Amino acid sequence: MSQLSELFDFGPFFDNFDLILEGFWATVRLSAASAVLSLVIGTVLVSFRVSPVPVLRAVGAAYVNVLRNTPLTLVLLMCALGLNDTLALKFSDDPGTTYYWWAVTGLSAYTGAFVCEALRSGINTVPLGQAEAARSIGLTFFQSLRMIILPQAFRAVIAPLGSILIAMIKNTTVAAAASYAETATVMKDLLDLPTFNSGAIPLFIGVAIGFMLLTLPTGFFFGWLAKRMAVAR
C-alpha cells in the first residue's frame, strides 16, 4: 500500500506550481479579452440580424450558421495557421503576441455567433405590445429602444449569456491547438515528461479545481443576477 500513496504525492505538482499558475493566468487573460470582444461581435451581429436591411440580415445569418457549425478547433487552427502563417496577417512580429491575439479573435468570432443568438432571442421575449405602447405615446425609435425594449431584453439574456461565458472559459483550452500556451498546453507538456510519473493525479486534481474556481462562481453569479433582475410578466 505504501506504493499507492506515491500516486497522491503532491510534490511534483507543487514543484511545477509556477508553471501551472502561469498557464492559468494565460487562460484568464484569453477569457477576459474574448469575453469583451465576443460581446462586441455579438452585439454588432445582432444589430445586423434584426435590421430592416435585407443584405445585412443575410450576412448576419450566414455568419452565425457558418461559425456555429464549424468546430472551434478548426476555427482556431485556421486563424493561427491559415490567416497568421499562410496569409501573413500578423498582429505583431512577436509570435507570442500575434498568436494570443489570433486566439482571442478566433474564440470571440466563434462565441460571438452564440452571443448574437442569445441577444436575438432576448429581443424576441419582449412582447410586441410593449413596442406598440411605446410608439403610441410618441416615443421615437431610439427612445423606445433605450427605455422600453433594451432594458427588458437585457434582463432576459443574463442567464444565457452567463452560460455562454462559462462555455467560453472552458473553450479556451482548445487554443492549445492554435499555438497559444495556456493551461491545457502546460498540462500536456508536463504529462509528456517521462519523469513526471507520480504527479499525474495531483496535476489533474489541481487543474480541475482551477477550472471549477473559474466556472462555478461565474455560474452562481449569473444565476443570482438573472433571478434578481428577472422581468415580472
Next chain:
Amino acid sequence: MSKEANVLFDAPGPRAQARNRVLTVVSAIAVLGVVAALIWRLADKGQFEGELWSPFIEWQVWDNLILPGLWNTLRAAALASVLALLFGAVFGLARLSDHWWIRIPAGAVVEFFRAIPLLILIFLAFFLPNKISPVIAESPFGQFQRLSVEYFFSIFGVEINAGTITVPAFAAVVFGLVMYNGSVLAEVVRAGVLSVPKGQAEAAYSIGLRKNGVMRLVLLPQAVTAMMPAIVSQLVVLLKDTALGFIIAYAELLQAGFKQIPPNYHNNLIQAGLVVAVIYIAINMALSRLATLLERRSRRSRKSAATTMGTGTGAPPAPGMAATSSATGASA
C-alpha cells in the same frame, strides 16, 4: 420582416423605405468590399494556384484521407452519442430520486463533469492510465487492474503490456465526450421531466401507479417529446467536439484533412481548412434541420400548452454552446 411592424421597427413609411434602400446599397457595397479585399489578399499570396485546389478533385485523396477521417469522426460521434444518452438518462433520473444518497452523488458527478473543459477530460483518459498503471501494477491491485483491462476495457481497444496501460485515442475521445455531454444531457433529462405539469404525476399517483410506473408510463413519454430538440442540438455539439481528437492525434476528419493533406500537397492549409469546414457545416446543418423538424412535430402533437425547452419564443436552443441548452433547460 421589413414590411410589417415588429418589436424594434414600426412598419416603414415612404421615407423609411427610401432610407432602407440606401442602406441596402451601402451595405452591399461594404460587404463586396470586404470580400474583394479577402480575395485580393488570397490572390496576392498565390492561394488560387490550381495545384493547391486540385488534390480535392482527386478520388485518391478522398479515398485515402478524407473519407476514412469522416468515418472515424462519425464512428466516435455515434458511439459517444449512444453512451452519453445512456449516461444522461441514468444520471438525470438519479438526480430526481427521492433518496438523498442517490440524488446528491449523482448531482456531484454531473456538476463536476460539466465544470471541467472537455479537452482536460480527454487528456485525463489519454494520459492518466498510462502514467499511473505501472505503480498500480506493483501494488496489491495489480492483478485486479490486469483482469479488468483484459476482460472489460479491452473492448474499447485499451491494452495492457507488462503493467503499463495504453489507451487508444479513440477511447479517450469517446470517454471525454460521454462524460461531458452525458452530464449536459442529464440536466436536459431532469429539466424535461420537471417541465411536465405537476398534475400529471398527481393524477398518475391517484389512480394507484407506483413511482416506477409514474415515471415510466406518464412523465418520461411526455418529457422525451419536449426534450427532443435539446437532445439533438446537444448531439450536434458532440459531433463538433470530436474535432478535439485532433489534439491527441486521433485520425478524425480534421486530423486527416487539415494535418495529413497540407504537407503532401504544397502546404494548402487554407484550402484544406475550407473543404473540411464545408463538410462539418453540411453535417451539422442537416442535424440542426432535424432538430427543427422534431420541434415542429412535437409542438403540433401536443395539444396542451407545453413549456418548451428553449427560452420560449425566438431562436431554438442554440446548438453548439453546450451549457446554453442546459441552462435554458434548467430554467424551464
